[in-house]
Amino acid sequence: xxxxxxxxxxxxxxxxxxxxxxxxxxxxxxxxxxxxxxxxxxxxxxxxxxxxxxxxxxxxxxxxxxxxxxxxxxxxxxxxxxxxxxxxxxxxxxxxxxxxxxxxxxxxxxxxxxxxxxxxxxxxxxxxxxxxxxxxxxxxxxxxxxxxxxxxxxxxxxxxxxxxxxxxxxxxxxxxxxxxxxxxxxxxxxxxxxxxxxxxxxxxxxxxxxxxxxxxxxxxxxxxxxxxxxxxxxxxxxxxxxxxxxxxxxxxxxxxxxxxxxxxxxxxxxxxxxxxxxxxxxxxxxxxxxxxxxxxxxxxxxxxxxxxxxxxxxxxxxxxxxxxxxxxxxxxxxxxxxxxxxxx
Amino acid sequence: xxxxxxxxxxxxxxxxxxxxxxxxxxxxxxxxxxxxxxxxxxxxxxxxxxxxxxxxxxxxxxxxxxxxxxxxxxxxxxxxxxxxxxxxxxxxxxxxxxxxxxxxxxxxxxxxxxxxxxxxxxxxxxxxxxxxxxxxxxxxxxxxxxxxxxxxxxxxxxxxxxxxxxxxxxxxxxxxxxxxxxxxxxxxxxxxxxxxxxxxxxxxxxxxxxxxxxxxxxxxxxxxxxxxxxxxxxxxxxxxxxxxxxxxxxxxxxxxxxxxxxxxxxxxxxxxxxxxxxxxxxxxxxxxxxxxxxxxxxxxxxxxxxxxxxxxxxxxxxxxxxxxxxxxxxxxxxxxxxxxxxxx
Numbered sequence: 001x002x003x004x005x006x007x008x009x010x011x012x013x014x015x016x017x018x019x020x021x022x023x024x025x026x027x028x029x030x031x032x033x034x035x036x037x038x039x040x041x042x043x044x045x046x047x048x049x050x051x052x053x054x055x056x057x058x059x060x061x062x063x064x065x066x067x068x069x070x071x072x073x074x075x076x077x078x079x080x081x082x083x084x085x086x087x088x089x090x091x092x093x094x095x096x097x098x099x100x101x102x103x104x105x106x107x108x109x110x111x112x113x114x115x116x117x118x119x120x121x122x123x124x125x126x127x128x129x130x131x132x133x134x135x136x137x138x139x140x141x142x143x144x145x146x147x148x149x150x151x152x153x154x155x156x157x158x159x160x161x162x163x164x165x166x167x168x169x170x171x172x173x174x175x176x177x178x179x180x181x182x183x184x185x186x187x188x189x190x191x192x193x194x195x196x197x198x199x200x201x202x203x204x205x206x207x208x209x210x211x212x213x214x215x216x217x218x219x220x221x222x223x224x225x226x227x228x229x230x231x232x233x234x235x236x237x238x239x240x241x242x243x244x245x246x247x248x249x250x251x252x253x254x255x256x257x258x259x260x261x262x263x264x265x266x267x268x269x270x271x272x273x274x275x276x277x278x279x280x281x282x283x284x285x286x287x288x289x290x291x292x293x294x295x296x297x298x299x300x301x302x303x304x305x306x307x308x309x310x311x312x313x314x315x316x317x318x319x320x321x322x323x324x325x326x327x328x329x330x331x332x333x334x335x336x337x338x339x340x341x342x343x344x
Numbered sequence: 345x346x347x348x349x350x351x352x353x354x355x356x357x358x359x360x361x362x363x364x365x366x367x368x369x370x371x372x373x374x375x376x377x378x379x380x381x382x383x384x385x386x387x388x389x390x391x392x393x394x395x396x397x398x399x400x401x402x403x404x405x406x407x408x409x410x411x412x413x414x415x416x417x418x419x420x421x422x423x424x425x426x427x428x429x430x431x432x433x434x435x436x437x438x439x440x441x442x443x444x445x446x447x448x449x450x451x452x453x454x455x456x457x458x459x460x461x462x463x464x465x466x467x468x469x470x471x472x473x474x475x476x477x478x479x480x481x482x483x484x485x486x487x488x489x490x491x492x493x494x495x496x497x498x499x500x501x502x503x504x505x506x507x508x509x510x511x512x513x514x515x516x517x518x519x520x521x522x523x524x525x526x527x528x529x530x531x532x533x534x535x536x537x538x539x540x541x542x543x544x545x546x547x548x549x550x551x552x553x554x555x556x557x558x559x560x561x562x563x564x565x566x567x568x569x570x571x572x573x574x575x576x577x578x579x580x581x582x583x584x585x586x587x588x589x590x591x592x593x594x595x596x597x598x599x600x601x602x603x604x605x606x607x608x609x610x611x612x613x614x615x616x617x618x619x620x621x622x623x624x625x626x627x628x629x630x631x632x633x634x635x636x637x638x639x640x641x642x643x644x645x646x647x648x649x650x651x652x653x654x655x656x657x658x659x660x661x662x663x664x665x666x667x668x669x670x671x672x673x674x675x676x677x678x679x680x681x682x683x684x685x686x687x688x
Binding site for chain 2: 094196203
């Protein structure tokens with residue numbers, strides 16, 4: 001009998017197949033076309049084909065020249081633009097506003113073919129630091145209500161350039177996904193004066209069936225109501241609403257767990273396409289129209305990272321209902337990934 | 345400047361690109377692999393490889409033998425099963441229930457390669473009738489709270505079998521997508537004692553920029569806050585909450601508009617993969633736990649059909665935020681499709 005499971009964070013139901021479940025080897029490998037020889041605007045020597053860098057890690061060389069190890073640049077074709085006023089207006093029954101926001105790219109490495117899963121812990125730590133720095137800096141712009149840090153790996157996951165990169169988009173509204181999580185977490189906090197994520201983490205650590213990895217700083221879960229096969233959630237043990245306030249130890253710890261988990265996925269699922277999203281608090285300094293629950297945000301919300309390998313296709317059922325059919329129970333995914341060695 | 349638009353039905357924001365917009369010819373054609381020669385369980389002669397038919401249109405021949413024109417069968421690998429009790433239970437902070445529901449398939453034609461866009465109006469009308477009949481019949485099962493009718497066309501849209509077919513899934517919960525629409529429509533009705541969908545339809549007919557096609561019975565819009573390029577919404581002019589109560593004229597009219605619009609998409613976008621979803625009312629006879637707004641459902645809600653060509657990939661930004669970046673303004677899509685001939 002298939003099972004319907006409710007996600008307490010997203011208040012979303014998922015159908016978990018319990019018969020004919022699919023093992024990792026049953027997923028067709030995503031076509032990971034990493035076209036070689038084509039012009040890559042992120043490769044060293046092509047710095048002039050991107051907008052001038054916002055920040056880079058380099059030893060001695062001049063900005064916008066080769067010699068860097070990591071580079072932060074504005075997106076050349078931004079989804080939202082940093083200039084301008086919001087200009088909110090109603091149009092009859094409709095509402096619109098100008099597409100004010102930010103869209104940046106972190107080029108993670110000068111090496112076109114260096115997968116995040118194959119980097120050293122030190123290299124991943126530099127990426128974690130750069131992303132945190134951009135998050136804090138963008139939240140100084142009080143027009144921005146939310147900043148999403150995400151990564152698309154592989155063509156099937158929407159990556160249009162193969163060169164390893166992470167994207168950052170700042171938006172003038174709280175995204176629906178985050179608003180739903182904030183509402184659920186707020187309701188839990190008001191009822192119990194405890195964090196929903198801390199409670200789930202404690203319950204999952206006691207149960208164990210869905211714990212993939214845990215150490216003193218981070219816990220990795222295959223979520224109870226996983227929408228996708230091998231979906232993962234990385235939670236910091238220390239309660240904090242924002243990824244922008246990690247300690248140096250947490251940044252180093254996150255680099256280890258991230259590299260380790262991406263390595264395990266790469267080994268177990270033959271380099272699957274994936275999306276990685278950081279779920280963090282809206283801008284605590286946002287000024288216009290502060291929703292009431294901003295006051296308890298620091299207690300309500302618990303930042304985390306979501307990783308979804310793209311092994312199944314989203315089709316009419318998912319679009320029509322907003323819920324998902326997952327052919328691999330998270331307990332099976334967790335067991336399989338626990339047994340996969342991602343440390344070497 | 346890109347524009348942020350709010351969808352009044354789904355209460356969702358969309359980013360509409362207004363520069364560098366993409367024309368139809370800029371979309372890479374989806375790989376429409378229609379593998380030939382492989383065994384097809386939906387082809388005539390292979391009736392024994394599917395569960396026994398629920399209903400068929402045939403002249404004289406026996407059930408589960410060739411000679412049919414349309415066939416309704418249970419899904420051999422159902423996402424939800426019709427047998428059993430719901431058995432709702434809490435597991436600590438989590439909630440689960442048995443996967444009780446229904447999963448059926450309408451095989452639209454005996455011809456493996458006959459695209460819905462190429463059928464006669466009469467053939468499409470038979471499909472419309474069969475789907476309506478299944479909707480009414482499944483809603484006699486009072487455990488089912490919602491029935492979704494949908495179609496996946498093309499591999500990139502999640503169709504695992506190429507033979508033209510439509511799917512029907514009955515669920516014991518109101519899907520989140522529908523719940524959101526019901527909430528928005530209910531709030532509008534309570535405030536104004538008018539239907540949100542009727543109001544939007546009237547405004548769009550006055551404006552004209554997003555109207556793709558309209559006749560005495562149906563209006564086709566490129567929605568103001570389209571998430572996807574060439575997304576379409578088919579609305580019946582007559583207010584009705586359910587697709588299960590169409591008049592014979594409406595069924596014939598829907599067959600014409602549906603065939604016409606699918607033909608236009610096929611011609612304009614070179615047979616794109618697409619998902620089609622019928623958004624209809626939850627089961628008006630549902631018994632356990634009737635949410636309060638079921639009382640005004642007949643006034644609140646307005647059934648409609650959504651068609652989304654799958655030309656862009658959903659990536660980290662969409663997963664992380666729940667909103668979308670659409671590179672083709674709906675005004676451009678509407679103009680292009682108005683000029684496309686879908687009648688021949």
